[in-house]
Amino acid sequence: MTLPEWMALAAALLITRWIMAALRRRYGRFFRHPTAGWATALLVFLSVLAVAAPLVAPFPYWLQIDIVRLKNHPPSWTYLLGTDLYSRDVWSRLIYGARISLAIGALGMLVALTVGTVVGAVAGYYRRWVDAVLMRGVDIGLALPRIFILLMAIALWERLPIGVLVLVIGLTSWFGTSRLVRAEVLSLRERDFVSAARAVGAGPARVIFAHVLPNAAAPIIVSAALGVGNVLLLEAGLSFLGIGLPPPQPSWGNMIADGQHTLLHAPWTTLFPGLAIALVVMALNSVADALRDALDPREEST
């Protein structure tokens, strides 16, 4: 494994640990939220479907079942969500598409979260010129018309590898997170336990990662849940403009994009992938909401 892969793995483990710890401590409060339980169940269900795609999908995603007779077939018992222009089963493609879309969403968010957290923490911890330089960079990042920058960054490659797509999306999505983390770190670094850690000789890295950041976990986790949804929507938008994975490979975004040409004759090819995106993003927003309530020690209820 290469260094970035190790770092991604370490970050994933760390974040999972935080979430687990937070859930264990507060799961009661988390599930008090009216829709959080359903949302979590939906996300788990879709993740299982995505992972087990070859087992649960009735047809392979590329299979043109019968291009003459089964083209644009409306939903039926055999073809649950109908078939598309090439007589491919929409339900199967949706399941395979979940793999790509959810993976891009989760990994893109992870990149954004890691970069945003590190930049925000460093800026907030060192303050002075480090803070000034980093935050002016963030100001520029927030003023970049993101969809144009993505289109341009993606134009750097002739054939776009999926890893690059994830990286590019992640690297243009961290600006908001870094502001959030910086604000949190700025207030935490003045606390007694941080001075205590410094007094016993802990280095900056240890103070930041072992003492400051764990206490800023709540807003970071909430923004992570929202981040997945945002990346998902962004990926869909890019696919819609024709930038994304090569043809037979389905993602929810490019399914919508392909469907628009047969919108009138086969609306189901457009309708269902969009609904899938909306449901996942909604579930993620619910989870973020519930996490915010559960992790916020300040207030009891809203």
Place this chain on the structure above:
Amino acid sequence: MAWLVRRIAASIAIVFAVVTITFFLIRLAHGKPFIPGGDQAVDPAVIAVLEEQYGADKPSHIQYIAFLRQLTRGNLGQSFALQRPVADALAEAIPNTLILTGAALLLDFLLGLGLGVYQALRVNRLPDVVLGNTTLFIYSFPTFWLGLILLLVFGEWLHWFPIGGKTDPVLCPAVDSFRCTLDLMHHLVLPALTLGVVGAAGTARFQRAAMLEVARQDFIRTARAKGAPERRVVLRHQLRNALLTFITRFGLAFPFLLTGAVLTETIFAWPGMGRIATEAILRRDYPVVTAVALVASAMVVAGNLVADLLLAAADPRLRSASADVT
């Protein structure tokens, strides 16, 4: 005043940085301008002549200096693909985008504010719960998908609204300007709904939270305690303070609207900036790309600046404090 000057200077610096990044990034992209897509082959000699004519054969940093020199004279250069000055193309497209985003913003804020305040007044009762779930659902829609669905239902099935374009190409130049404006409005409904409804759902959620946040504070209790009528408490004390957070959202809405506009303009064939930009990037029309980045980032920065100014004007607590911030 010094604060304002510094803010404006910082804003200009940000726009400058964005333009510079864009300028070099688009030139790093694979593929060259003047080469049409598909299987049309063009004589390399022709391309070389074209590149020389437009100055695209020189190294990037030389082009950059030339670009800056022209920019100081207010010249944005000549488009490679459109065979006209970039400024002309943008002057035509920007008003269209502003009409679309303006209508969407209006819908977003009016509907969003209304719903948010209404929900906050009925908090945790049936209307609030129903609206809360509805706005959460709509807020999660991909805008372009909603656009396609609206297009299908109201354009193709019900035929209530035209399916694309800004005005009817046959009708409009022939009739008087009043009927033309009506036609424009008719064409505007679906794209503006697409952009505005998703935004309104977000605004409603935001505004409800802001209202509830304010409701918890001491001065609301004081207002009630001194016997102010409920109407007055809600409108004068609660809503006014909740609007302060709303102003910040106004500034943040710009980038969202621009991004949304790119996709919405594509779906509804709306002749705006988003479509020009997408085309230009795909065709490597360098001058247009750079100019669009300039305009778009200026709009974002100006939006933030206006929001900050409005906030300072609306909140007396910030007026003295703003001198120290930034």
